[in-house]
Amino acid sequence: MAGMISSPHTHLRNSVTTAMLNVCYALIPGIAAHVYFFGSGLLINMTITIATALLTEAAILKLRKRPIKASLMDGSALVTAILIALSLPSMVPWWVPFIGTAFAMVFAKHLYGGLGQNPFNPAMVGFAVLLIAFPQEMTRWMPPQFLDIYHPTFIETLRYSLTGLLPAGYQLDALTMATPLDTMKIQLGLGQSVEAIQGSQAVMGKLAGMGWEWINLMFLLGGLWLIIKRIIGWQIPVAMLAGLTIMSLISFLVAPDSYASPLFHLLSGATMLGAFFIATDPVTASTTPRGRLIYGFCIGILIYIIRTWGGYPDAIAFAVLLMNMAVPTIDYYTQPRVFGHDKK
């Protein structure tokens, strides 16, 4: 083999590890924006989820008699852990991230056979379990740091996470606030117009929700970098954002007073995180080029439907999990035609 040295044999070592590490790098701007607007609770949660993910993964690999180090170092557990932390409110007791991550690793990933075998996105399974099991803890979102109410310090957040003790003299309800998506839904239900809501409600920013618009833009930035680096394909994010845009545009054009604008939907909640980092999970997403377009587009439509008419704070997890179920069917019907073969 040593004789074969004619060009071009340089190749990129594009292993799972490098892909996963690049995904982590791409998440950094969004994480930084999140911490800037919503405080350091995210970092506490992330520490807990990462530690839990690595420990449970190691324990279950040992149980399954698989090589521990190689699987542990591939970074997939790390990405799952970060995604779970990003989907949690910043002030939650420690057992919330712990249970969610352990469930994601054990039930959603390893009971199906580990990396590459799981039909459902582990991070989203973990999140869905938490949302269903602990609805109170999971819907207490902090307002952005710039609003004029008390914001717990790092130490106070850490103490709440570990012991459940709040800063002296404060009730938890006084520290939390409805998210922009919730506010929009509630106020629309009260008969307010979209314009009035965006003008009068404190949590609303210039384009969408205060803080959330910047977080989404930062995730968009990281996601675009991933596409340029060819870590992820363009089909799923583009199709998903297109699905969401088209649905919200139709409603917005028909009744601009009672349906939020496409821009609001694109920059609210976890839209960009979902489009570039969650829906694109290489294991659970569709794998054919046309299939990815269908998969992403349907996620976008489902997100709009669940956000607008559903009862949950955001819709990424359920939309992605529902479409995960459809992936085998989508892949079956979108097999690319092999060159030289007839159309079936």
Add this chain to the structure above:
Amino acid sequence: MSSYQQTIRDGMWNNNVAFVQLLGLCPLLAVSNTVINALGLGLATTLTLVATNVIVSMIRNIVRPEIRIPVFVLIIASVVTAIELAMNAWFHELYKILGIFIPLIVTNCSIIARAEAFASRNNVGLSFIDGLFMGLGFTAVLVLLGAMREGLGFGTLLSQAHLMFGEGARGMTIVLFEDYKGFLLAILPPGAFLGLGLLIALKNVIDKRAVENKTSAIHNQATAIS
């Protein structure tokens, strides 16, 4: 012909309705959220199984094979109606909680399955034992699943025991964790599916271990002899 011992072992373990045949899953998953609910429905199902098995076995030589299924269904329906009325009279509170699942015992596939597969081919004594232990095996799984879900979900065991055992049983409730916040998932339907899946996995592991032990024992014997 099956022996009594074999029938008992089949009902409780080897051919357990819930673990192996995977029959009657709808009531199993729906009412196993507390131990008392599980026990109530399990015993009602056992009673139905015993009664239908005995009746079907008694008439097995009179009924023409062409119409046996409608006849079985009629027998099961009458037995379940009688049990429903009895529970309504004597365990009224529990009856209200279990609600639709009492009349729905009639649709529990394990009952017609035992009538067709066992009672219509065996004598009355064996059919009685089969019905009793198939029912007890089902009840055992129900109670085990109920204990798992109630313990995880509410942090208690045997809450509301007075519904079944009268007012004196109020003190039977065991609190596993003081000041427990509750794990809602265990109470909701996904908890039932996960719990049953884990229990079946556990049974398979136990069976596999038993086979391995047996073969290694035989192997050891063989080497000792040689």
